[in-house]
Amino acid sequence: MKGTDEQAMALYKAYPRKVARGAALKAIKKALMSKDSIGFDALMDAVQEYAKAKQGQERQYIPHPSTWFNQERWDDDREDWWEGRRPEIPAEVAWEKVRAAISRFGLRQQVEARESLDGPTVLAVKKIGWQTLCSMTDFDRNRVFQQFKTHYEKEATNAARNAQTVTRRDREGQHGVREVGEAESGSRPREEVHGALRKILRDRGRE
Structure with missing residues (x-):
């Protein structure tokens, strides 16, 4: 208990x-x-x-x-x-970084601009287009931001979930290694351990 x-x-x-x-x-x-x-x-x-x-x-x-x-x-x-x-970095903060990159690098230095941004922000920028971002006016800035926010929050969520999945798989892998070690030392039947490892691999294949 x-x-x-x-x-x-x-x-x-x-x-x-x-x-x-x-x-x-x-x-x-x-x-x-x-x-x-x-x-x-x-x-x-x-x-x-x-x-x-x-x-x-x-x-x-x-x-x-x-x-x-x-x-x-x-x-x-x-x-x-x-x-x-909600992303750990709010869309508004990511948007300000995009605007700073536009001011610093402009239309012609797109590669350098992307290198200054994080992964989810870069993916959101790609969805909208760097040229569109660089050419937006005060009139359409709010509309473009709403598009950016939608894309950014989706990509940030995907990135966070993928990181969590990798962490889970690492734990599963470590657990499998421990089981193999136990089998090698004779504390668990080898067939039982191999069966457990095969199950882990099958489960990963279904994800």
Whole structure:
């Protein structure tokens, strides 16, 4: 039980909203001890991605942890978690960097301008076109900014999610290496370990 208590507290701390602690821990323990439980590691992976996806979102729009665990929300389509996510760098800040690059490099130094911007900003700029950005007037600046904001927020969200996916795969790979090591030392049957590794590879192929 002590191990379950520690795992429940770790999951509670990782969840992006800290309210109704008693009810939350009860729901988390239920998720951990259920006969259909996906296990601590998988739950932690889901909670960490959910927290990353909701970073910057107002707390009132994030479910209570007891609700999230009781409703088995870890099994949701993770694409939905990232929908509407606010980038760590707001679109307005990224836009000012674009305007600064326009002033500094102008139309002819497009390559240098892009090198001064981060990945999501560059992708948003490509969608609009550097020439369009350089030639915009005060009259159409707001319209172009709204286009930029739409593209930028989408690309920033994709970048954040891709980074989270890479982190998860790294953890899975490290877990697989540990299992191989255990098999080599004789602590686990080699066939069992190889089966686990094949499952990881199959799961990756479906992503």
